[in-house]
Amino acid sequence: MIYDVLVVGSGFSAIAVTCNLLELLPREARVAVIGDDPGFGRGTAYRSELYLHRLNVPAGRMSLFADRPNDFSEWLKTRNIPLSTGDFASRSDYGLYLRDNLASLLRKRNERCGVDFIRAKATGCVEQYNGSLAFQLHNGDQIAGRNIIVCLGVGSADLPIDTSALPASAKSRIVENPWRLSWMNRVGRQDHVCILGSGLTMIDQVLSLRTHGHRGPIIVLSRRGLAPLPHLAQPAPAVKVDVDSLPPSISGILRQLRRQAASVLDWRSVMDGLRPVTQKLWKKLPLAERSRFLRHALPWWNIHRHRVAPDVFAMFDPLVKDGTLRIQAGYIKDVSASDGDLVIRYRKRGTPVEEDVQCRWLINCTGMERAGIKHSPLLKEMAAQQFITADPLGLGVQVDDQSRAAGGARTSRAEIFVVGALAAGQFWEITAVPDIRVQARQVAETVAQKLATSLDP
Numbered sequence: 001m002i003y004d005v006l007v008v009g010s011g012f013s014a015i016a017v018t019c020n021l022l023e024l025l026p027r028e029a030r031v032a033v034i035g036d037d038p039g040f041g042r043g044t045a046y047r048s049e050l051y052l053h054r055l056n057v058p059a060g061r062m063s064l065f066a067d068r069p070n071d072f073s074e075w076l077k078t079r080n081i082p083l084s085t086g087d088f089a090s091r092s093d094y095g096l097y098l099r100d101n102l103a104s105l106l107r108k109r110n111e112r113c114g115v116d117f118i119r120a121k122a123t124g125c126v127e128q129y130n131g132s133l134a135f136q137l138h139n140g141d142q143i144a145g146r147n148i149i150v151c152l153g154v155g156s157a158d159l160p161i162d163t164s165a166l167p168a169s170a171k172s173r174i175v176e177n178p179w180r181l182s183w184m185n186r187v188g189r190q191d192h193v194c195i196l197g198s199g200l201t202m203i204d205q206v207l208s209l210r211t212h213g214h215r216g217p218i219i220v221l222s223r224r225g226l227a228p229l230p231h232l233a234q235p236a237p238a239v240k241v242d243v244d245s246l247p248p249s250i251s252g253i254l255r256q257l258r259r260q261a262a263s264v265l266d267w268r269s270v271m272d273g274l275r276p277v278t279q280k281l282w283k284k285l286p287l288a289e290r291s292r293f294l295r296h297a298l299p300w301w302n303i304h305r306h307r308v309a310p311d312v313f314a315m316f317d318p319l320v321k322d323g324t325l326r327i328q329a330g331y332i333k334d335v336s337a338s339d340g341d342l343v344i345r346y347r348k349r350g351t352p353v354e355e356d357v358q359c360r361w362l363i364n365c366t367g368m369e370r371a372g373i374k375h376s377p378l379l380k381e382m383a384a385q386q387f388i389t390a391d392p393l394g395l396g397v398q399v400d401d402q403s404r405a406a407g408g409a410r411t412s413r414a415e416i417f418v419v420g421a422l423a424a425g426q427f428w429e430i431t432a433v434p435d436i437r438v439q440a441r442q443v444a445e446t447v448a449q450k451l452a453t454s455l456d457p
């Protein structure tokens with residue numbers, strides 16, 4: 001059987017696309033979703049069961065559907081969760097909300113297109129003689145479709161050092177993937193912990209450690225030593241940012257935004273005004289300026305743009321202030337084992353000085369990897385076969401404004417779309433729900449229009 005649509009992935013992007021396809025496709029259409037995540041639709045982000053792992057976007061902007069902005073807030077009410085649109089819900093509740101939405105659409109089975117969920121990892125893909133693309137699955141099966149929607153997210157970054165020569169006992173205390181929370185049960189109350197990376201993942205892991213009873217010192221090492229800033233409990237209104245009046249250079253844009261921020265009560269009003277026009281601004285920038293932004297401004301962008309909920313910050317910040325947690329700007333050079341501990345050698349930022357820190361645990365919180373297609377064997381294979389190409393900045397897959405992947409020299413008759421952060425080369429701001437949900441709808445609409453004519457009885 002050849003499916004009309006194959007969705008590949010099992011995180012938010014896949015569930016958003018699938019819900020929109022269920023709403024839009026004719027009953028005759030057949031859809032398959034291939035995903036390797038047991039909690040379909042949750043991905044890394046919404047799988048956490050810890051209540052203090054909160055969304056970093058207020059509930060009023062987390063609806064699955066852009067045209068029904070209150071959908072999530074209303075779901076919270078039906079669950080008697082007393083949060084308003086400006087509050088930050090837990091990520092586990094958000095995962096349940098996604099699941100409920102999908103389940104209610106699937107219940108109306110007679111009115112909807114058919115969807116098959118296939119729990120498997122897609123490992124490769126070949127073009128078939130009839131023009132469809134067939135995906136090979138890890139279990140040896142193969143599944144083919146005429147329209148492919150790739151929703152694979154971006155992988156987690158690997159540790160930037162080689163630890164293969166370390167003894168097994170030392171390696172067992174290096175946590176490569178902190179989202180598998182079982183490692184925390186082995187951490188002693190007073191153990192020294194070194195966390196690599198100072199972003200949102202680091203804050204999540206620090207608060208989880210505290211909840212598990214850890215009270216020892218924590219050193220956080222990152223290249224710039226910058227940690228996310230908080231949202232305001234009472235945010236000021238966003239100010240309008242006129243993209244057309246901004247110059248097409250990063251330094252010129254920064255100058256103008258700084259001026260604008262100085263004229264309002266709080267800089268967040270400018271960041272919030274920039275948010276809805278960021279994709280437009282990105283498109284206006286020449287490639288060299290986009291590259292300059294990634295080289296020089298990205299860490300500052302991240303801490304100002306991707307902020308933490310105020311009460312999460314209120315739990316984290318005292319640990320910095322009382323010295324329990326120290327943030328060090330520097331570059332990790334090496335890890336060795338000594339007396340049952342790990343010795344982490346790093347170079348202090350801006351100096352040639354190298355220092356050692358001794359700790360029991362090293363936790364990799366370097367977060368999402370903007371490593372383009374390199375993190376995924378499937379994407380590498382698709383690129384080798386020239387079904388997709390990497391974008392020039394190496395952020396992901398080259399797509400057009402309709403999220404259609406540009407193939408290499410070879411063009412397959414099946415169309416490939418890419419939804420989520422892998423399309424960052426074209427859109428930049430496409431990692432969070434408020435942006436992905438718009439893209440998911442657009443792609444589902446494009447596919448529905450195509451199928452409306454081809455499936456006409």
Ligand SMILES: Cc1cc2nc3c(=O)[nH]c(=O)nc-3n(C[C@H](O)[C@H](O)[C@H](O)COP(=O)(O)OP(=O)(O)OC[C@H]3O[C@@H](n4cnc5c(N)ncnc54)[C@H](O)[C@@H]3O)c2cc1C
Pocket residue numbers: 008009010011012013014034035036037042043044045046054055056057120121122123151152153154201376378419420421431432433434
């Ligand atoms: C910890 C964390 C917290 C976040 N919090 C927020 C928030 O509060 N608000 C917000 O708007 N955004 C948040 N984000 C951003 C988040 O990335 C997006 O909201 C969204 O979850 C991205 O979903 P995705 O489906 O594109 O990617 P992912 O969630 O990464 O999903 C990709 C899926 O594809 C599957 N997959 C990969 N390769 C294959 C393969 N070969 N075959 C089959 N399946 C495969 C993976 O198992 C995974 O389930 C957060 C991100 C993280 C990591």
